[in-house]
Amino acid sequence: MGRSTDEQLEAKEMDIRSLSSSHRQTQNTPYIHKVGLAPKQNLLKEFTATVKETFFADDPLRHFKDQPKSRKFILGIQAIFPILDWGRSYNLSKFKGDLIAGLTIASLCIPQDIGYANLANLDPQYGLYSSFVPPLIYAFMGSSRDIAIGPVAVVSLLLGTLLQNEIDPKKNPVEYRRLAFTATFFAGITQATLGFFRLGFLIDFLSHAAVVGFMAGAAITIALQQLKGFLGITTFTKKTDIVSVMHSVFSTAHHGWNWQTIVIGAAFLSFLLFAKYIGKKNKKFFWVPAIAPLISVVLSTFFVYITHAERKGVAIVRHIHKGINPPSVNQIYFSGDYLLKGFRIGIVAGMIALTEAIAIGRTFASMKDYQLDGNKEMVALGAMNIVGSMTSCYVATGSFSRSAVNYMAGCRTAVSNIVMSCVVFLTLEFITPLFKYTPNAILAAIIISAVIGLIDFEAAILIWKIDKFDFVACMGAFFGVTFVSVEIGLLIAVSISFAKLLVQVTRPHTTILGKIPRTSVYRNIQQYPEATKVPGILIVRVDSAIYFSNSNYIKERILRWLTDEEEQVKAAYLPRIQFFIVEMSSVTDIDTSGIHALKELYISLQKRDVKLVLANPGQVVIEKLHASNFTNLIGEDNIFLTVADAVLTCSPKLVEELDVCLEKETEKLTGIKI
């Protein structure tokens, strides 16, 4: 009898075994590859590689490799003055393009410069000075072929606001100007330093969205400031926020507006906007809006001259100093109270100027598909402003509108800047006195029509569509600039951008993975509703480096996934979770806090009788897990190349457990039988 029960039992066992072992066989056949552990690198090498990737990511010295010394010297000189490189292949056909482009941007820049100088609370000639020296320096040192250098609206406004917070430009014009040169000097130093120390990436912290909002806000603010000249108001607020300006405008409505000024301004503003419309409608007529400002200036000046409208209260430019830039080295504050103030203002203005120039440079470089070395570019811009500050210029940078015109007019190299510079030189030397009768209203109209282009509705809509957080940053910058001040707007933009990064590094995504049917691929079950969970196994992907800033969150989030899952499993009478697979593909790095958190996770899981399994840890991570002995703690054989491998290895164990259950049952059976 004992024998037959034995046989019976054996048969039953066979049955069970075959069931599970067939399962096991089919699953064990696939080839399971081990997680790679690259040979350990030398510490110094590793350090060098990190520094190189952080500061010299673009490998600026790659051309210098394996070259003789004399060649290296020439390459070095060429690196500082790219004109020596591209200048050698310069030819007449290129010059034709540059000449036309240069003349076009010159005609656009002269009236703009006079207006922008006004925004910076400086006399008109300082705008022209800044369009003479800096473009020349840039042409020798810069590497963008399309950028048009000179004063720009936003930087002029920013500089004007920041400077007048320190010194009243009306009461102390000389000191004000000296502080302006000091700020320009330090703006240049800031730019050159950032470039030289390869810290160019810092300007990337001003996000695209923030720049869009900031620019639009600045455009509104600048346009509102122009209401002074446009309406012929004599007493105007010094503040830039929309509330103060509107109060200023309407409180003077009864007695302060000058209808003759308004008529002239409105007429020419309509003309300018119409010209802009034509240029937009048909790209061939890009030159129409480009020369419209100069035409307006000529016509209106002539008109005022013959009608003597200035006697009717139409404000005119009155006086522009004749002659080229006087030196101003001795005017920069190298000591005293104003040194620090100039330094602070210079840093802010320099950074904003950089942001604009680099954005322009990058845009056109990608349109013509050439590479732009951001850091070299910064050195060029810095040098240009340092020299500028010594030759009576204020902060110059790349102008959006003029660069676009330059590009469309067919510029080929930076020679177009030299052409423009020459035209400005001639203007300064010979025709500045003719600007005497130019009405301020025209300058206001020119500035308004120029800054309208800075409001980019389409970009704002796209930002809304793509990323709501970005939109908040954009609007924060916009309302900050329009309702408070330029600096506050800037501060808001930078803070929101930073907050976003902080949220990213403190609250990374974690997702539950499921198997996509008919594949061995495991994906987010929210994105792929058809993906199915594997019974008894919970797979979670962590989507970020595990650092001190998020290690606790990740640990607690993972445990919460498990708790939630266990509740569901209990409710549905499914097998209990026995394996917890953490998919680590996206975990690019881990630090000591992260390993600490993993250890705590392991302990907590052990207390719940759940096995921790890792899938696809990357190179850096597996190295550190080894270094900290964590691999030994959880067992090397619990680390797999893919989730699929991990699941394949875990499921047979699940089946084995099922075996044990069945065996126990059979024992019970035999116990009864015997």
Add this chain to the structure above:
Amino acid sequence: MGRSTDEQLEAKEMDIRSLSSSHRQTQNTPYIHKVGLAPKQNLLKEFTATVKETFFADDPLRHFKDQPKSRKFILGIQAIFPILDWGRSYNLSKFKGDLIAGLTIASLCIPQDIGYANLANLDPQYGLYSSFVPPLIYAFMGSSRDIAIGPVAVVSLLLGTLLQNEIDPKKNPVEYRRLAFTATFFAGITQATLGFFRLGFLIDFLSHAAVVGFMAGAAITIALQQLKGFLGITTFTKKTDIVSVMHSVFSTAHHGWNWQTIVIGAAFLSFLLFAKYIGKKNKKFFWVPAIAPLISVVLSTFFVYITHAERKGVAIVRHIHKGINPPSVNQIYFSGDYLLKGFRIGIVAGMIALTEAIAIGRTFASMKDYQLDGNKEMVALGAMNIVGSMTSCYVATGSFSRSAVNYMAGCRTAVSNIVMSCVVFLTLEFITPLFKYTPNAILAAIIISAVIGLIDFEAAILIWKIDKFDFVACMGAFFGVTFVSVEIGLLIAVSISFAKLLVQVTRPHTTILGKIPRTSVYRNIQQYPEATKVPGILIVRVDSAIYFSNSNYIKERILRWLTDEEEQVKAAYLPRIQFFIVEMSSVTDIDTSGIHALKELYISLQKRDVKLVLANPGQVVIEKLHASNFTNLIGEDNIFLTVADAVLTCSPKLVEELDVCLEKETEKLTGIKI
């Protein structure tokens, strides 16, 4: 003749076709799954989910769900006072554990408190006050079962340094004390506010490595400060850096040291260190180092009393005010100059105190496997310090050493803190006069032996092994504290930690992937040297969200991979790169700048006649690619679920191109023939 050539040709073509099509068939058979696009979520829902995950990640209200109102009220009260929850299941066996633990930590805390008050430049009784009220409050509101509340060395030192920068404690003791209460009040407010607004994650920004370095530096600084009491020096520097202290010590060596003091101090320090050694050697004797300080105090006090050593220049405590905490509400500065100063100092001290308490709470919670709600804990600590500031206490928090003793003595709940508090109460009421003859050297020895435990060599070595950057942060904090000051050390630690995060978000990893033999898995070819590249296809994985801070870098880095690869390919006469697969599994998010960069990448690749293919974009990313129309730009069919799918689809196209080449050749052939 035409016929036969046709036939010949056909045969040849068939040959070629079969070659390539067999290839094609085997590769086309696998099932290719499309990338999932989850149904678009409601904007409000999405926003709520983000806010919830950021601030309420631990879902603190989960217990309140689906409960009647009365139950909700009770749960609410219990959430604020957890003692009402666990107190109901409190029993005698638990009390036994708590009583022993409470008595043990009381014997440890009394001498420590007197010494720590000295570190904070306060009279000794204020240390004892701070061990009476705060532990009581915490026992009712806190949720950690193992933490021992009271003044701690590091916070006392920090508070002392920051306060004496403002007011001289010798000259204006009353004002100094008032400022201390003000700082304590605002420390409490800071802690409670952080907890209430769920901003607890902010303390995670002080990384583990930085804390290790900071603690070790603080321990050295505190130990050095004790040299004053230990050597019996009367005139001592107010600075805390090692250079000033050492100068102070050695300049007084000839006349300022008191040998009697040194003998007493050295003898008892040896005793304390020996007791510590015994406790470490055998965990059973943990109580030896715990009661050793009290024994030292009793013995040395008795010794001084009978020998009248104080007449030989041995400094003694002299006077401790008898009686419990007097109220101090009216002493807090709620207006005036000191309000702001107290506020600033309070924030710093409050944050450091929090860091220490939360670290302790988490450590013991994970050892006993219970959950600790960090934010609730902060509210409890904050409330405790607010009440403390009104009852003559200075900032109290969880002490590392006493909590460990508490744990080892078998505490079960926060009742051990109540027991300790009662002992301190009895001490204040009855035995403070007995401390009159306690020599300062003993207090110095007790503090030295206590803070030595804060120097964690093992942790520092582990940090060095795991992460070099962390080690720099650790050492920066350490040397900052020892060589400059506590605040500077803290600043260095926080700055380096932040710099690390910035490097992470500006310079993410990108790696080239290759196929691992005998699998369809693509992995980093550096980690897996056996992985092989697919000819004609370059596969790059981007390991980070693509944000404004890194979008330009990623674009340029990817293009550089391509340039490098193309050079290699040319050198080895391999087929030209035609497909560029970007593996996006780890790209958890993308913003407008990122999409901008992708577009520029697409244009650049198009110029080079390379096709851009995306693999496995995640849920958020694919949504945004759709929203920005980028999917239409590159073509929906160029986005794949896996790299393997992408390669499978691209390789036949490569073969087709080969076909075209062959066809052209055959045409040439037939052209000659006809």
